[in-house]
Amino acid sequence: MAPRVTARDVARLAGVSQPTVSLVLSKNPTARISAETRARILQAAEELRYSPNLVARSLVRSRSYALGIIVPDFRNPFFADVVSSAERVASQAGYAVLLCEAGESSPARYLEALHERVIDGVIIDAVGASEVDSELLDRTNVVLIDQLPGRWPGVATDAESAGALAAEHLISLGHKRIAFIGPAIDAHAFRMRERGFWKGLSANGISLPSEYLVRANATAIDGRAAMRSLLMLESRPTAVFCVNDVIAIGALKACVAAKVKVPSEISIMGCDDIELAQLVTPELTTIRVPAGELGARAARLLIRAIEGEKERKSSRPLPVSLVKRGTTATAPEESQ
Amino acid sequence: MAPRVTARDVARLAGVSQPTVSLVLSKNPTARISAETRARILQAAEELRYSPNLVARSLVRSRSYALGIIVPDFRNPFFADVVSSAERVASQAGYAVLLCEAGESSPARYLEALHERVIDGVIIDAVGASEVDSELLDRTNVVLIDQLPGRWPGVATDAESAGALAAEHLISLGHKRIAFIGPAIDAHAFRMRERGFWKGLSANGISLPSEYLVRANATAIDGRAAMRSLLMLESRPTAVFCVNDVIAIGALKACVAAKVKVPSEISIMGCDDIELAQLVTPELTTIRVPAGELGARAARLLIRAIEGEKERKSSRPLPVSLVKRGTTATAPEESQ
DNA sequence: TGTCCTTGACAATACGAATTAGCACATACG
DNA sequence: CGTATGTGCTAATTCGTATTGTCAAGGACA
Numbered sequence: 001m002a003p004r005v006t007a008r009d010v011a012r013l014a015g016v017s018q019p020t021v022s023l024v025l026s027k028n029p030t031a032r033i034s035a036e037t038r039a040r041i042l043q044a045a046e047e048l049r050y051s052p053n054l055v056a057r058s059l060v061r062s063r064s065y066a067l068g069i070i071v072p073d074f075r076n077p078f079f080a081d082v083v084s085s086a087e088r089v090a091s092q093a094g095y096a097v098l099l100c101e102a103g104e105s106s107p108a109r110y111l112e113a114l115h116e117r118v119i120d121g122v123i124i125d126a127v128g129a130s131e132v133d134s135e136l137l138d139r140t141n142v143v144l145i146d147q148l149p150g151r152w153p154g155v156a157t158d159a160e161s162a163g164a165l166a167a168e169h170l171i172s173l174g175h176k177r178i179a180f181i182g183p184a185i186d187a188h189a190f191r192m193r194e195r196g197f198w199k200g201l202s203a204n205g206i207s208l209p210s211e212y213l214v215r216a217n218a219t220a221i222d223g224r225a226a227m228r229s230l231l232m233l234e235s236r237p238t239a240v241f242c243v244n245d246v247i248a249i250g251a252l253k254a255c256v257a258a259k260v261k262v263p264s265e266i267s268i269m270g271c272d273d274i275e276l277a278q279l280v281t282p283e284l285t286t287i288r289v290p291a292g293e294l295g296a297r298a299a300r301l302l303i304r305a306i307e308g309e310k311e312r313k314s315s316r317p318l319p320v321s322l323v324k325r326g327t328t329a330t331a332p333e334e335s336q
Numbered sequence: 337m338a339p340r341v342t343a344r345d346v347a348r349l350a351g352v353s354q355p356t357v358s359l360v361l362s363k364n365p366t367a368r369i370s371a372e373t374r375a376r377i378l379q380a381a382e383e384l385r386y387s388p389n390l391v392a393r394s395l396v397r398s399r400s401y402a403l404g405i406i407v408p409d410f411r412n413p414f415f416a417d418v419v420s421s422a423e424r425v426a427s428q429a430g431y432a433v434l435l436c437e438a439g440e441s442s443p444a445r446y447l448e449a450l451h452e453r454v455i456d457g458v459i460i461d462a463v464g465a466s467e468v469d470s471e472l473l474d475r476t477n478v479v480l481i482d483q484l485p486g487r488w489p490g491v492a493t494d495a496e497s498a499g500a501l502a503a504e505h506l507i508s509l510g511h512k513r514i515a516f517i518g519p520a521i522d523a524h525a526f527r528m529r530e531r532g533f534w535k536g537l538s539a540n541g542i543s544l545p546s547e548y549l550v551r552a553n554a555t556a557i558d559g560r561a562a563m564r565s566l567l568m569l570e571s572r573p574t575a576v577f578c579v580n581d582v583i584a585i586g587a588l589k590a591c592v593a594a595k596v597k598v599p600s601e602i603s604i605m606g607c608d609d610i611e612l613a614q615l616v617t618p619e620l621t622t623i624r625v626p627a628g629e630l631g632a633r634a635a636r637l638l639i640r641a642i643e644g645e646k647e648r649k650s651s652r653p654l655p656v657s658l659v660k661r662g663t664t665a666t667a668p669e670e671s672q
Numbered sequence: 673t674g675t676c677c678t679t680g681a682c683a684a685t686a687c688g689a690a691t692t693a694g695c696a697c698a699t700a701c702g
Numbered sequence: 703c704g705t706a707t708g709t710g711c712t713a714a715t716t717c718g719t720a721t722t723g724t725c726a727a728g729g730a731c732a
Contacts, residue, residue, distance in 0.1 A: 002475055004398075006688060017712050022690055032710060054452045055394045056688035060717045062340075064391060066434075066453075074420045075611075080411045087437050096453060098402075099435040101423050116390045117402075117432060139338055220615050249615050256617050275411075279556050279585050281592050281617050342718060353682050358720055368680060392718035395687050 005048045014044035021045070025052065058118055066096040067302060068114040068122035070107045070129075072187075074099070076218060076246060077274040078291050079125065082145065085295035086123060093303050095120065102126045104185055111136045121302040123295075127187050143302040145294055146189035149314065153305065155297045158317040159192035160199070162287040163241075165322050166269050167200025169285070170239045174331040175267065179212035179237035181226045181247055190243050193271060197241055212237055216247050223250025224257075231258050238266060238331045245270035245277050245286055252280060252327060263329035273323055282326030289320050341384045350380035357381070361388065394454055402432040403638060404450040404458035406443045406465075408523075410435070412554065412582060413610040414627050415461065418481065421631035422459060429639050431456065438462045440521055447472045457638045459631075463523050479638040481630055482525035485650065489641065491633045494653040495528035496535075498623040499577075501658050502605050503536025505621070506575045510667040511603065515548035515573035517562045517583055526579050529607060533577055548573055552583050559586025560593075567594050574602060574667045581606035581613050581622055588616060588663060599665035609659055618662030625656050 007021040014021070016037060023031040024041045044050075058064045067090050071079040087097045098119065100110040107126040114122055121141030130148040137152060144154035170178050180197060183190035201208055214229055216222035223242060230237060231254065242248035248270025255262045262268055262282060270277060273288035297315070343357040350357070352373060360369055360377045380386075394400045403426050407415040423433045434455065436446040443462040450458055457477030466484040473488060480490035506514050516533060519526035537544055550565055552558035559578060566573060567590065578584035584606025591598050598604055598618060606613060609624035633651070 004688090007690095008688075018688085019690075019713085020711060022688095023711090026690070028690085032708090034710060037710075051448065051452050053395075053454060053688055055391055055400065055454045056717090057690075058391045058717095059389075059395050059688080059719090060690045062717075074410070074423070075413065075416045077411065077413070077416075080413075080416050083435070084409075084411050084437060087435055091436070096449065097435045099419070099423055099433050100427070101420060112387065113432065116387050118389060118391045220611065253615055253617070275556065276612055276615070279589055279612070279616060281589070340718085344718075354718085355683080355720075356681060358718095359681090362720070368678090370680060373680075389718050392687090393720075395689090395718080396720045398687075 004053065005050045006053070007050070009048055010041065010044045010050050013048060014041045016041060025050075026057075062118060063120055064096075064118045065094055066098055066117070066119055067299070068098045068100055068110065068119050070100040070102050070110050070122065070124045070126045072102055072104060072126050073218075074101050077276060078244070078246075078272050078289075081274070081291035082125060082295035082298075085292040086299040087295075089296050089299035090303070093299075095303065106132060108132050108136060111140075115139060120306045123298045123302055125294075125298075127185055130188070141302055141305045143298045143305070145298050146187075148188050153301060154314045155294055155301060156314070156317045157189065157289045157294060158320050159189040159289075160196035161317075162271050162289060162320040163193040163196025163198070164200040165196075165287050165320065166193075166241045166271065167197045167204070167206075169322055169324070169328065170241065170267060170269065171200070171204045171206065173239070173267065173328060175239040176206060176331065177212070177235065177237045177239070178206060178208070179214070179230050179240045180208060181223060181230075181240060181242040181251060182213060182215050183243050184215040184217045184222070193243055216242075216250075218244055218246055220246050220250035220253065223247030224254040225250075227251035227254035228258070231255070231260060236266070239269070239328070240266065241269045241271075243271060245272040245274045245284060248284055248286065248327075249276060249280055252284065263327050265332060267328040267331075269328060277323075277325070285325045285328040286323050287320050288323045290318050293318060340389065341386045342389070343386070345384055346377065346380045346386045349384060350376045352377060361386075362393075398454060399456055400432075400454045401430055402434055402453070402455055403635070404434045404436055404446065404455050406436040406438050406446050406458065406460045406462045408438055408440060408462050409554075410437055413612060414580070414582075414608050414625075417610070417627035418461060418631035418634075421628040422635040425632050425635035426639070429635075431639065442468060444468050444472060447476075451475060456642045459634045459638055461630075461634075463521055466524070477638060477641045479634045479641070481634050482523075484524050489637060490650045491630055491637060492650070492653045493525065493625045493630060494656050495525040495625075496532035498607050498625060498656040499529040499532025499534070500536040501532075501623050501656065502529075502577045502607065503533045503540070503542075505658055505660070505664065506577065506603060506605065507536070507540045507542065509575070509603065509664060511573075511575040512542060512667065513548070513571065513573045513575070514542060514544070515550070515566050515576045516544060517559060517566075517576060517578040517587060518549060518551050519579045520551045520553045520558070529579055552578075552586075554580055554582055556582050556586035556589065559583030560590040561586075563587035563590035564594070567591070567596060572602070575605070575664070576602065577605045577607075579607060581608040581610045581620060584620055584622065584663075585612060585616055588620065599663050601668060603664040603667075605664060613659075613661070621661045621664040622659050623656050624659045626654050629654060 008018045011018045011021045125145035142152045146156045214226040216226040270286040273286045277284040344354045347354045347357045426433050461481035478488045482492050550562040552562040606622040609622045613620040
């Protein structure tokens with residue numbers, strides 16, 4: 001591998017000192033450099049194809065121009081969307097993005113690793129982010145996604161409304177026997193969706209008997225298993241709300257396999273509106289949650305905080321909306 | 337933000353010099369340090385919660401313990417899988433992963449940025465990686481995924497066989513009028529799939545008339561549009577092979593919308609075997625391509641190269657296999 | 673007692689850029 | 703002619719760690 005071209009090499013070629021090169025190329029506005037010298041340096045840099053060593057710059061400035069992003073599972077389309085949007089914003093602003101996939105374990109390990117790398121900030125959309133030792137969070141810029149509101153700025157979706165909208169939609173279709181496939185893990189947004197759903201039901205005098213509450217991990221496989229157990233109940237629900245789309249699609253799959261007609265025999269709703277929701281048959285009725293927007297906002301908020309703009313508060317939760325498609329319909333006639 | 341704890345702070349507390357701390361904590365095996373001093377330093381480090389500044393270490397070692405990974409689009413489940421597996425391998429080996437989404441444009445821009453960061457190596461699974469100015473590739477460790485074989489080590493899938501398997505499967509079911517929804521972009525793996533498919537057809541005396549060759553971008557939306565145009569032909573194909581699953585799922589969607597029965601009226605095949613392939617109805621018949629394995633191998637190969645093991649050659653292509661599911665069936669009786 | 677090892681630590685320096693203070697030189701002014 | 707005022711650049715230093723060479727102390731040995 002060819003040895004790196006350094007600012008000193010450029011200086012030598014241009015017949016100036018290294019600091020002068022640095023002054024010209026790092027665009028320090030207070031620098032007083034003659035047009036002629038500047039031109040000579042720029043040409044030398046061009047000629048040698050010089051590019052600055054960001055590691056050296058990071059060391060002296062204590063900044064890495066890099067962000068971390070911690071998500072539970074990158075293969076979940078929702079998070080892929082968050083990350084993708086965040087990456088776009090970050091990279092346009094000149095920041096690199098370090099990807100961390102925490103699974104369902106605590107992001108603490110990754111926070112430690114990111115700190116060693118003198119990261120400028122970190123976006124955390126991972127289970128249990130708000131339970132992390134606050135020392136870890138206080139020593140860098142942090143933006144939390146969909147976490148319990150706390151001392152740190154965050155962006156969130158209106159998860160409680162998401163649950164409420166789902167409940168209202170199913171109720172408005174005349175359903176009474178409504179089940180919920182909820183989260184197996186203790187993620188804040190999931191908890192809020194659950195709460196909103198529960199409130200929506202009880203506001204309309206509908207209860208959620210314990211056999212109608214099933215928990216599943218956020219995968220299609222687990223969603224399918226959960227739905228199977230619901231289908232085996234003596235008194236089947238006529239509608240099911242799943243805490244996210246991936247689970248809902250698994251649930252839909254279970255119904256298809258069991259030859260239970262969706263939506264005529266049973267209505268299914270998800271939450272997220274991942275792209276896939278439109279690709280299954282029938283298309284999934286769901287609550288749209290703007291994942292991309294979430295990632296982009298988090299990145300913008302973080303970058304503003306890094307670049308010194310007075311610590312901006314978390315903005316209000318992003319609105320969610322009902323997307324009515326083909327998996328919900330009016331409750332079957334009477335199916336005692 | 338609290339000031340960083342440095343090795344010097346640890347040294348002060350332990351009553352030794354900074355280099356001694358460095359010798360102990362960076363585990364240089366040639367160092368001769370008394371057990372007692374070592375213990376004192378370790379305790380001081382613990383007490384101050386010291387963690388080394390990797391930026392400083394990178395500067396002196398000219399290594400960042402970080403890898404880049406460049407993919408076209410990580411919202412595509414195939415690439416999400418590649419990235420996720422690569423990240424797991426890298427992070428277990430102590431490397432951070434810088435994520436780069438290049439779209440369909442050249443990875444050159446990202447290569448430049450990664451070089452400035454003194455990256456240890458980069459995995460490239462992006463369109464046109466092998467056309468990049470070789471200077472850019474030569475100045476760091478590179479592993480290419482699914483690219484034209486060349487001067488750089490790479491990992492690949494047996495894309496030509498993938499196409500051939502698809503052709504054989506459809507032919508074995510008695511199909512004669514077989515269409516292909518091919519790639520709109522010039523990615524090497526896609527080209528090989530196309531070639532294999534074409535060879536498979538012609539080996540069996542079947543030709544691919546130009547109206548049966550449609551091109552689409554690698555999204556479901558475009559796949560749907562492509563299939564719509566096929567459905568409007570006077571002489572419809574009885575089977576369609578799509579260059580990847582995402583397109584195939586869009587194509588399936590188009591058939592469902594047009595009330596064309598799959599697989600009885602038309603068979604559809606994809607390629608990749610993304611998780612989603614099992615979640616659509618009917619389940620997608622496809623060619624399984626081990627995306628996760630691809631990412632993991634690339635990461636391992638790269639890390640070995642970085643850590644000095646004699647430059648290992650690219651391994652042979654990963655095998656692919658037919659996964660028969662519900663979207664293919666014997667050709668309809670005779671549908672002149 | 674003096675020489676030779678060995679052990680254990682440290683001083684000095686490098687890595688590549690950024691930054692601060694200050695030095696020459698030129699120009700302007702009284 | 704001597705003093706102020708800029709201008710344009712450089713010398714010196716810093717960031718935090720790694721690494722090389724060196725040096726002092728202590729023991730072994732003749």
